[in-house]
Amino acid sequence: MAIPEKLESELQYQDDIEDDDSLTSETSSSVADIIDSADDDALPSAGPASEYEDDAEEGESDEKATQDIPSARKWENFHLLGGVNHFLLNNDGTKALVALKQGEEVMIAGSFQVQILKGGIKYNDVHYNASQTALRVWHPSCSSMSPISSSFFAGWKERAFITPEILKTQVAHKDFECILLISNRCSGLLEISKLDSIFSNLWVSRDYLTSHTASSQQSTFAILTGRTMRDTTSVLSLNISSSWTQKLDELSLFHQGNPLDMRLMVLGGKNSGKSTFLRLLLQRFLHVDNDDDELIFYLDIDPGQTEFSGPDCISLNCVGKDLELGNPLGQSPNVPTIERYVGTNTPSAFPSKYLAEITELIDIAANEVHIGSTVLNVPGWVKGFGIQIVNNIISRFKPTHILLLGSVAKNQSLLNELQVDGTFSTPLRENYKAEVDIIDGYHGSPADFSLKARIQPYHLRQFRLLSHFHKLCSASHLIKYDFTPLIKQRPLRVSFGASGPIKAFKLPIPGDKWTDKNIKDMLEGTIVGIYKAAEKFDVNTQGRIPVAGQSTGGVFLHLGFIHSINVQEAYVNIYLPFSRKVSPTDQSAFDFFIERRKTEAPVSELLPHNELLNDHPELEIPFVSSRKPKKYEYVWKVRRNIQRRGHLTK
Structure with missing residues (x-):
């Protein structure tokens, strides 16, 4: 069943119009791909598939799998015209309207939601119709991004979602094939740069002209064009x-x-x-x-x-x-x-x-x-x-x-x-x-990409860890972060021992000669796992800090960040992720234990900025020492007796 080339628009200017589920079968050979729509129908298009680079956490790209960045890409030629095809809907720039004509593409970096108000789009070789439901997209600058291509509404009866708020902009909607409403996916995401400046350009490239009206300091997205970028070659789009x-x-x-x-x-x-x-x-x-x-x-x-x-x-x-x-x-x-x-x-x-x-x-x-x-x-x-x-x-x-x-x-x-x-x-x-x-493997980007050289796999793992602890809520419409250093916040105090909810600490190295001081030094300022014990377990109580055996098992709840341990009064000060906060003190009927493995605590969390100490000179951070270590102190030198080729007997 073919779709006519031109569809008569039946625009309905109302807020709560139902989604249209009509589909077309006039697609490429991949039409048989069964895929669930986010809210309305989506079809694969016949165009080239553009996708994201594998997050650069797995090493450098193979030279055989790389391609040269084209000299001019369609989205680079897209021209943002305020009052014509681009409208800011609020003063902080966190909500914008973008209108596309047939054949145009727009590239958006950062974290954003896109609602299709009229027509359709093609994204990653998948077609989306106009809908009340927004698509949620993440385009970090260190990964390849896919442009959003203008497309038609794939259905017999076109429907649009032009609200009175959109009409106030006086956008000439009949002149455009596709109209998009772009808004923030997150709140507070960019504040992570206050913890570590390496993340200042993670979501919006440093080549983006921040003075341009297409974005703002509060906006977590940026519309990239040849005129809003100093150097478009820094944008990965393959x-x-x-x-x-x-x-x-x-x-x-x-x-x-x-x-x-x-x-x-x-x-x-x-x-x-x-x-x-x-x-x-x-x-x-x-x-x-x-x-x-x-x-x-x-x-x-x-x-x-x-x-x-x-x-x-x-x-x-x-x-x-x-x-x-x-x-x-x-x-x-x-x-x-x-x-x-x-x-x-x-x-x-x-x-x-x-x-x-x-x-x-x-x-x-x-x-x-x-x-x-x-x-x-x-x-x-x-x-x-x-x-x-x-x-x-x-x-x-x-x-x-x-x-x-x-x-x-x-x-x-x-x-x-x-x-x-x-x-x-x-x-x-x-x-x-x-x-x-x-x-064949992924056709990545040139290995000399500058931002990729700055954002290393270690940094991305640190980003995941920092955002995990600083995420306030994770709702479908908005994810909120608060990147205030944890050291400035009050930790949760939890008792340990026979009378406390935390019955023991499970250490990465087994042994029966651990002292309280050794355990305290090992655990303070570290990331740990918090478990609910599956059954009663044996505890080594040679010192004041109880130690669980290596065979102790339980149900993993979430991570924790130990601030300090008071051995004499038997309690631990610990930070829990805001979005996954299941406190042991709230479930006193169960036994809990804390396990330390090898997860590295972010340095920016341990000691965020020098200003913190300048403002509070009396503050004592338990896991930071100002004492200069002796030569070779804490340094272990191990020589392995390796049998070299000259040692072989003939």
């Missing part, structure tokens, strides 16, 4: 390869034809684009041609680059139509169904513990008997013991599809070590073999 588009089409077709039990596992080395590919796939699964409230199971088991889990955690998640688009850097309001604390950004630090945790998550997902699709993102650790972990995941996850990203030459050795020769059976599918395929 197309993914045709092989990715083809594979996305194939997987979407399988998803449509097999709605009961599809299991996809994505493998690849560092910076191969695993997270990027899954973001694209989730968008298609959830935002195209499906009116059902379908949920996708997402096993997020890469603790160093989490999508939905907390910092240094892994989790099982149910992802629905309210998917956050772009690269949210772990800021999605989605609450994990099950979450486990790994305690490090690399699984190799605690390999046995990591293996036990992911085995438990996969078994829980299997017991749920999820009727639908499940995707699994595996870390880039595919060497040595990492291969054994991958094979264990394969045997338990029982994938229908295994996708290897990267060159055939690089993945051939990996493919030879994978144990996928047998057949699998699940409650919803019997005797099937996993379909294994290799496609």
Whole structure:
């Protein structure tokens, strides 16, 4: 059923008009991709797929996978004209109207919501109609961004959502194919630069002309054009390869034809684009041609680059139509169904513990008997013991599809070590073999990109950790942050010991010779995991601070940041994340314990600014010492007796 080239507009100027669910079938060959719409219908377009760079947390891009930035991109030629195609709807610039004519594109950096008031848009090769529901998009400057392309309303009867507030701007809406309402996704997000200046250009590029009326100090987004940027080459905007588009089409077709039990596992080395590919796939699964409230199971088991889990955690998640688009850097309001604390950004630090945790998550997902699709993102650790972990995941996850990203030459050795020769059976599918395929890795950006050189993987992990503790609330319409240093706030005082809710502390290194001073020095100023004990456990009470055994287990609640420990009075001062605050003092009927692993506390949180000490010279920070250490104090030098080539006996 084809759609006429021109549709007669039936504009309805009212606030509470219902969403239109009409669709068109005149699309590209990827029309069969079944994907849930966020609120209205979304269709894949025939244009090139543009997507985000894999968050640069996995190393440098392969030179073979890079492409040159084109000399001129369509969005660079878009001209913002105040009072014509661009209107600020409030004084602080946090709400703006942008109108696009046919064939125009606009690039928006930062964190924002976009509501389509008239017509439609194409974003990441997916078509969206005008709707009352806004799309939520994250475009950090260190990742590739996708432009928003103007498009028509895909339906027999066009509907628009031009409210009286929009009409007051006197925008000539009949002259434009598409009208967008852009607003902040977050409040207080940019204040993180007060903790660490490295984040000052994370969401809005330093090449953006801040004096331009397209943004303000309160706005978390910026409209990028050739006239609002000093240097547009600093903006990452690249197309993914045709092989990715083809594979996305194939997987979407399988998803449509097999709605009961599809299991996809994505493998690849560092910076191969695993997270990027899954973001694209989730968008298609959830935002195209499906009116059902379908949920996708997402096993997020890469603790160093989490999508939905907390910092240094892994989790099982149910992802629905309210998917956050772009690269949210772990800021999605989605609450994990099950979450486990790994305690490090690399699984190799605690390999046995990591293996036990992911085995438990996969078994829980299997017991749920999820009727639908499940995707699994595996870390880039595919060497040595990492291969054994991958094979264990394969045997338990029982994938229908295994996708290897990267060159055939690089993945051939990996493919030879994978144990996928047998057949699998699940409650919803019997005797099937996993379909294994290799496609090229992500076509990234030039390795000399300046902002990428400044924003390192370590910084992005620090951003996730800081935002985790400073997020006030995570609502669907607005996420609020308060980046006031924790050291300026009052911590929660919780008693420990036999009479307190915290029964013991679990240390990373077992031993029976720990002194109270050693434990106090080890824990103050560190990030810890807070657990609710599953059962009674043995406690070592040689000193005043109780120590739990290594076999102690429980349910992970959330992270905590220990300010100080008072050994004599047996209490700990601790900060809890605002958005996940489950205080042990509120659940006195349960026993809790605190576990220390290897999560690093942000330096900017430990000692935010020198001004803090200048304003409060009497303030004593327990985890900061002004004493100059002696030479080689706290420095361990270990010599390993390595048998060198000259030592070999002949």
